Amino acid sequence: MNVDQFKERDPSPKYVPRRSGVDAETQVWDNDLFVFEREVRPILDVLADKTLEQSLLELEEECELQNMADWREEQKRIRRDRNQELQAQIKQEKKRET
16 A cells, blocks of 8 residues: 555545524514604603602692791891880880889
């Protein structure tokens, strides 16, 4: 046997694994893709509504706080006026007694 005989032999084919499973395909329809204009509208609506709702709530709270402060000042003024009237009545009574 000659060494040249081994060199002349055809190379063995590359290993190809046996197929298993089922071929599948992917079909992307026009409506399946993300359309920015259509998809962003509900998100923007929610963001705008929540922002307006929060703003109105803060405004109502601020008005309520202002009304409470005004009421407190009015009550202080009423008490001060009553005290002044009471002091004036006390002075008048003292004048009558003397």
